[in-house]
Amino acid sequence: MKIIIKTILLSLIVLLSSCATIISGSRQTVGITSEPSSAKVYINEIEIGKTPVEKKLKRNQEYQLIVKLDGYKSYETKLVKKFNAWYIGNVLIGGTIGLIIDPITGAMFKLKPEEIDGDLKSGTTLKTKNGNIYVNISMEIDPNWNKVGQLEKSE
């Protein structure tokens, strides 16, 4: 019996070494949608596409997110590093290797939009699925833009 318990414990230690790296990976998918859609998305001032768009980002960095659409105010926030609870697996089970590996791969973090006083920036909704995040942005109309006309297809 003792051997079985020891074997289970040993397996757990081996399996849960680098807990966060194994479970979460070093990159995280960040999905961005907007209302209305087709807004240009910039991460660290690099255009990555138009909404809806997804990008796999390294967990050990912080990013600046900007969403722009003509007629609407530019939306700006930060994707910040938060503690990934899977890292605790290393402490609980004693996976000393994981305590070192997880910070190196960045898996001890998860990316989340910046919160001010515990709240996301207005117009932002956040969903989490399988450790990935999906940010929906409700774009605010820019009052400096005035509609002066509209092109229509001629018959």
Added chain:
Amino acid sequence: MRKIKKILILITVIGITSCSPKISTNFTNPQSKLSIDEKVALLDIEHNLPENIVKVGEMRFQDSAFTTDCSFNSLMNQARNEARQNGANIVKVIEKKKPDLWSTCYRLKIEFYKYSGDVSSLPQYKLKLD
């Protein structure tokens, strides 16, 4: 057992708090802050500085031994943010050590300048997402 627990907690705390590079800055001539819409040129070692520039300050990125967020793109992005905060529109790399046997990090010495011309027209490094 208690000793082991203490060591594990200590490693965790170090791991959480020490992943950023060691940064030292010195702004001798700060200018008014730039908005996000104002361009900042990132000049690598091989890119030349234009004429008629004013030096704003300098910055150094070093490896703190536990640093993991220290790729060239990440450091240049941090330098650009710092430049905007201090009104500089040119980030110039003057010393660059690539990752080697001693460190897995880029180590950079950077100078910040204010240029009155159009920085978009300068030959410059194009930032990428890692």
